[in-house]
Amino acid sequence: MKYNWKVLALVGFLSGATTLAGYKFFIQDNSKEVILKDASEAPLARFTSGGIAGPVDFTTAAEVSTPMVVHIKSTSVRQQGGGRQQQGWPFDMFDFFGDGSGGYEQAPRRSEGTGSGVIITNDGYIVTNNHVVESAQEIEVTLHDKTKLKAKLVGTDPSTDIAVIKVESKNLPSITFGDSDGIRVGEWVVAVGNPFNLESTVTAGIVSAKGRGLGIIGSSQSRQRGRGAQGQGQQQFNDAIESFIQTDAVVNPGNSGGALVNLKGELVGINTAIASPTGSFAGYAFAVPSSIVKKVSTDLIKFGNAQRGYLGIVMQEVDNTVAEEKDLKVSSGILVRELAESSSAAGEAGIKPGDVIVKINGKKIGSTPELTQTVGLLRPGDKVNVTVNRDGKERDFNVTLKNREGGSGVIKREESALALESLGAQFTNLNDAEKKKLERYNIKGGVKITDVQGGKLGRVGIAPGFIITKVNGKPVTSVKELEKELAGKTDSMVQFEGLELDAPYDVYSFGFRL
Missing domain, CATH: 2.30.42.10 (PDZ domain)
Structure with a gap:
């Protein structure tokens, strides 16, 4: 599906609500138990005033959800200059993390970004957008009562633009997850977030459409080649999941990670993008459905990364x-x-x-x-x-269904290098034909990028199909070797060298801090 707005700018919004029942989600193994709140059975009609023909009452949704929505400030120290031109996700226009370039420079730059988040458990787990906290060295959360707390990153999933952070606190109000699959086009929804650093802002609109695929998750290059999630076009393993709820509720920069709720104050989505020629709201916003948010946030808490089943x-x-x-x-x-x-x-x-x-x-x-x-x-x-x-x-x-490595089990975070995850990409070993082609140029091998999802590689303009041949000057010929070279390199500068298979004589070198 092609999308013809001039700019697709990432913003988001997610909210919270109280509930009548606890819900245990994905706890069939011995991993960490995750308890999220599920929706109550109260009919939606009681939250309107005067029946179908009467005015709509948004006060319940606002009062219930605002205490669960937090303000997030993320701080990163970024190296500037060098690198290839950024052609990935267009949320850099909001300056969450600066200009998105990579490479070495003598003086690093301290960059601050702001966004929103939603408390999903009473012991301090908070869901937000990946682009709000990506590359952050420090994360500060301001609760609804103005309390400021330091947060740590639990896990991120660039393929859905979802991340989970955690603050050390107890007895916090937590979100109720509503039924995003059951939400209907034309239904009223409320957005809660912190646009332009205006805390606890509430706006309302209707669901304009469901199941939107915009092609914004992943690199612009992969979109141009007509690739889609789960292997569309020439893609083999693309994790991107796009099935957005479209709404006309007003959201702006700073709403990222804030709440989209129904009239009962139940979470139905995290808005992740707006369509705009200016970078500010121009009529439509797009939310990640709460069904996806629930699954991904649970995975991140339990395993440290999202678990994907593949048809192959x-x-x-x-x-x-x-x-x-x-x-x-x-x-x-x-x-x-x-x-x-x-x-x-x-x-x-x-x-x-x-x-x-x-x-x-x-x-x-x-x-x-x-x-x-x-x-x-x-x-x-x-x-x-x-x-x-x-x-x-x-x-x-x-x-x-299998995992991306061809097995049938979940892949826990500790089984892969954290530094590798920060690249925001999927990798595979070269096949025999690709190896033989490189051998003609005295190159022993490399690691092929099969998907770029807006992470660090996407920010420096690396596209699917690019082959990494060296890390810090040392040749890498397999995914395991790549993981080994990146393990323990978090917060360190790393230099990559690689090439395109159709032009192996042109070698590119770029670097950034993991």
Whole structure:
């Protein structure tokens, strides 16, 4: 899906509410138990005044949610100059972290950014946007009662622009998670955040659309190549999940990480982007649904990173044009263009290139956002029923989702280098053909970038397909070697060297502080 606004500028908003019941989410193993508040059963109608024809009452939503919304100030010390031009996510215009360039410079610059966050547990876990706290060395949280607390970063997920931080405090008011899947177009919603450092600001609007895929998560280069989440276009393992709730509630810089709630004050989304030619609100904002926020924040608290289940396909959204070109027997769904080179869950289940996915677990799938959200809420090892149209007939396949490494288990943070995660990218080993091509230029190997999700590599303009050949002057020929060279390098300057496979004689060098 292409999006033709002049600027897609990242902002966000998330909120809180009280609840009548506790909800335990994903606690089937021996990891940390995470308890989040789930929605009450009170009918939405009681929160309007005068019935359907009467005026809408926003006071309950505002009173319930504002105590859970916090102000976040993040401080980073960034090296400037050098590097390749930033072409990643366009939220740099809000100056959360400066101009986004990388490389060495004699004098580092101290940069401060502000945003919002929402308390999700009474012992101090707070959800916000990744771009609010990305690269921050210091994080300060101001509670609704003006109390200021230092926060530590728990984990980030660039693929959804979600992050979790934690303050040391007890008995805090915490958010109630509402049903983002059940929210309807035309329903009233309320945004709570801190735009322009104006604390506890409340605005209202309606849900304008659901399931929006804007192509803003990941590098601009991957968008230009027509790649999408879960392997659209030529992408093999792209973690990006985009299925935004579109609303006309007013949000602006500083709302990032603040709340989108329904009239009961229940969280239905974290707004992550606005469409604007100026950088300020121009009519529409986009929120990450609370169903995704709940799953990702729980993963970050339990494992330190988000867990993704993969079908292992290269896919393309089907419309009338694609159906005619490919001589398909169905005009909507997701075409399986290719299977991943290895560890394809779909392939092992019997799905073939040319099949069109039309349902997952009985749910109709007609667009990339629908598939990415459905699969993105699942973990490695989860089993799904995938219905495909093959030569005009529907067939069901039971697929066991895999992780990005081809296994069926969750990947905990301690099993990978923290410094590697900060790059905001996915990596894979070179195949035999790629190795042979590099050997002609006396290059022993490298590590291929399969996806860039707006992290540090995205900020210096690195695109999927780029091959890292050296770290701090030492050759790397596998993902494990890359992890080894970056392990323990947090808060250190690191110099990378690499090239594009179609121009291996042009070598690029860039560096930044991890």
